Amino acid sequence: MEIIVLNEKPEEVILFLTKNELGISLPRLDGIYNRANWAHVGNNIGLLNLVKKMSDAGLVKYSGTGVVRGPNWREPAFMLEGKYTFD
Template structure:
């Protein structure tokens, strides 16, 4: 089981966003917002999440899909902690 709380607190916001959108279907923006609200509210409260998300979108790491879905962009790369199989990632 993946330790999402530890992942959200120990990794960079940009890497966590890249992790969340890794699947083919993408990840809903509202669900992403709730993920950070639940596991690391400080990045929501200080506006870091929105700033980082917009930077990732502009740099092509993520892109908008249909109905508020966020998908991998052309410049998406797997975060290092996924490769290292940290936090229970298999």
């Protein structure tokens, strides 16, 4: 997961992490980017601002303490390209 976080746009990573109905909790998303030294987002406020922007666009939506797939969700580009293998 860290390779994807370091190599891909954060919007694409968040789309990937919300591909199933469960989505991802904000604390877990924060932890993923914290471990990657806030790659491409700067800090946790930058990450929260990005999630808010994606929510406003309908790509994700808030659900409790996390985010899930929104009505305008789309497949991340790196998944369409088959860029990574997932075991």
